[in-house]
Amino acid sequence: YIYSLNIKSGKVNWKFKCGKSVMGTPAILGNKVFIGASDHTFRALNAKTGKLIWENKEIKGFIEAKPYADKQQVVIGDWANTLYSFNPSNGKLQWTWKVKGSRMVSPAAVWPIKANGNIIFATPERVTYGLDAKTGKQLWRIKGGRESVGLSPDKQHYYVKTMKDTVFAFTTQLVAVSSQMAPMTIAPLKMWGVNAEFGYEIAPTPITSVPNGGKEGRGLVFVPTDKGNIVALNHSDGSIAWKHKVSFALINYIQPLAGNKLLVSTMDGIVTVLEY
Numbered sequence: 001y002i003y004s005l006n007i008k009s010g011k012v013n014w015k016f017k018c019g020k021s022v023m024g025t026p027a028i029l030g031n032k033v034f035i036g037a038s039d040h041t042f043r044a045l046n047a048k049t050g051k052l053i054w055e056n057k058e059i060k061g062f063i064e065a066k067p068y069a070d071k072q073q074v075v076i077g078d079w080a081n082t083l084y085s086f087n088p089s090n091g092k093l094q095w096t097w098k099v100k101g102s103r104m105v106s107p108a109a110v111w112p113i114k115a116n117g118n119i120i121f122a123t124p125e126r127v128t129y130g131l132d133a134k135t136g137k138q139l140w141r142i143k144g145g146r147e148s149v150g151l152s153p154d155k156q157h158y159y160v161k162t163m164k165d166t167v168f169a170f171t172t173q174l175v176a177v178s179s180q181m182a183p184m185t186i187a188p189l190k191m192w193g194v195n196a197e198f199g200y201e202i203a204p205t206p207i208t209s210v211p212n213g214g215k216e217g218r219g220l221v222f223v224p225t226d227k228g229n230i231v232a233l234n235h236s237d238g239s240i241a242w243k244h245k246v247s248f249a250l251i252n253y254i255q256p257l258a259g260n261k262l263l264v265s266t267m268d269g270i271v272t273v274l275e276y
Helices: none
Strands: 002-005 010-018 027-029 030-036 042-046 051-056 074-077 082-086 093-096 113-115 119-124 127-132 138-143 149-153 156-160 165-177 185-201 208-209 220-224 229-234 240-243 251-257 262-266 269-276
Touching: 002 030, 010 269, 030 074, 042 074, 082 119, 113 149, 119 149, 119 165, 119 208, 138 165, 138 185, 149 208, 156 185, 165 220, 185 229, 185 240, 220 251, 229 251
Parallel strands: none
Antiparallel strands: 002 010, 027 030, 030 042, 042 051, 074 082, 082 093, 113 119, 119 127, 127 138, 149 156, 156 165, 165 185, 208 220, 220 229, 229 240, 251 262, 262 269
């Protein structure tokens, strides 16, 4: 089932039955709720009533992540090696992108992001990709990262977490790159790469960030881990601002709130509010 709860009382507003388990996280745009399930179906529901607006049954694998959604498209990956873009109005398939190899390298756990006309995501093969948002054509690929990515509030930079200590920041604006080994191409420009001291790490949880705080007041980047730690980095240079251990379990999400606060939940059922 997909449930809608009253924000004040917790009472059920409505529920929608799917054919199989619902592992995904909903994206809400206007009055539409976009969410995938394990029944090879991606759906748009009316946020107020729970009524089905449209459904697309072209999904090959099950879905566990949160889609990217705007007025132009809804983008989500599955565990059948495929990333999909749907028309948000009618659910028609706009394009697909596929990764080669085992389904274990599928773009399924990553929450895709979009900036400067690019869809950006990372896969378990430890590669970050950029696609043309309109066509799905692959524009670039950079080694590093494993599913955990994030976008700066101004959408000018994106962040990638690797499986061992390192976090990178890149520009979302593409620049011309050339070398003796490769012809001229376009790719993001690396702003910094730092040792964030979190050790071996495989949590696919997205990186979040805020425009305030940190060095020079230029913002903070919040890196989640599978061991319950949060590492806050300065956006300006990637240096560590602080660390905090919430739990011993994987962090589900770090949600920035008003008043310099963070709402954090973990897989062992802990919900925490931090102030930064």
